[in-house]
Amino acid sequence: MLWVGTASRGLDALDRKREAFMHVDLGPEGNSAYIFSITHDTNRNLWVATNAGLFKVNMTGKGEVDRSHPAIRYFTKQCRVTSDKDGRVWGYLKGSWAFRIRPSAFGNDHIDTLDMQRFGKELWNDDRATSVNGHFVVDPASGRVFGVFPYFIAEYDRATLTPNVVYRVLSNWFALTGRAGRRLQQRQ
Numbered sequence: 001m002l003w004v005g006t007a008s009r010g011l012d013a014l015d016r017k018r019e020a021f022m023h024v025d026l027g028p029e030g031n032s033a034y035i036f037s038i039t040h041d042t043n044r045n046l047w048v049a050t051n052a053g054l055f056k057v058n059m060t061g062k063g064e065v066d067r068s069h070p071a072i073r074y075f076t077k078q079c080r081v082t083s084d085k086d087g088r089v090w091g092y093l094k095g096s097w098a099f100r101i102r103p104s105a106f107g108n109d110h111i112d113t114l115d116m117q118r119f120g121k122e123l124w125n126d127d128r129a130t131s132v133n134g135h136f137v138v139d140p141a142s143g144r145v146f147g148v149f150p151y152f153i154a155e156y157d158r159a160t161l162t163p164n165v166v167y168r169v170l171s172n173w174f175a176l177t178g179r180a181g182r183r184l185q186q187r188q
Helices: none
Strands: 002-005 011-015 020-024 035-040 046-050 053-057 072-075 079-083 089-093 098-102 110-114 135-138 145-149 152-156 163-168 174-177 183-187
Touching: 002 035, 002 046, 046 079, 053 079, 079 135, 089 135, 089 145
Parallel strands: 035 079
Antiparallel strands: 002 011, 011 020, 035 046, 046 053, 053 072, 079 089, 089 098, 098 110, 135 145, 145 152, 152 163, 174 183
16 A cells, blocks of 8 residues: 545545555544554554544455454644654654554553653753653664654663763754664755
8 A cells, every 4th residue: 555644635545456546544533634644563553643633444355455443543732753663653642742552463562751850940840741742753773762853863672761861952952863874854
C-alpha cells in the first residue's frame, strides 16, 4: 500500500490491485484530520499521528486494512511519531509529553512516558509531564533514538528510556542531518 496523509481528509491509501485510492476510516475526528506522520510497528499495524491525536489502524496478515476492526484513537492532542527497528513507536504530544509504545499482537499496547532532562528553569520541568514540542528521529544505521526538541537533542537509551542531552543551542533553530547530507529535521 502507498499511504497518503492529507491536510484535510485524513488518511488515504493506494490499492495497487484495483489501481484506485481508498479512504481509510479513522473515525469522526480522524477523517478530517491533518496527518503529520505515519509509521508501522512489528505487527504491521499503521500508526497515524494527526492534529486530532494518534490513531492505530489494524492491518490483516495480507497487509490490507482490517475493516472489521476500526481504528483505535490513543490520544486527542496533536502528535508526531516514528518507529525504531524493533517496531516500537516513539512520539510526542504537543505541549504535553513524550512517549514510547510497545505494540502487542495479543492485547493491549504498552505506553511508557519519557523523562525529559532539565535545561533552564524557564524551559523544562523535572516531571514526566513536561511541556514538550518536538519529535523523534531514529538513525536507520545504528537504531539510535533521538528526541529533537526546541533548544536541545537528547538520545534515549532504548532499554531504560533515560535521556542524555547530546546537543544544545541557544535558539530554537537547527537542522539534523543523516548520511550523505540528507536532512532529517529542521526547526524554526
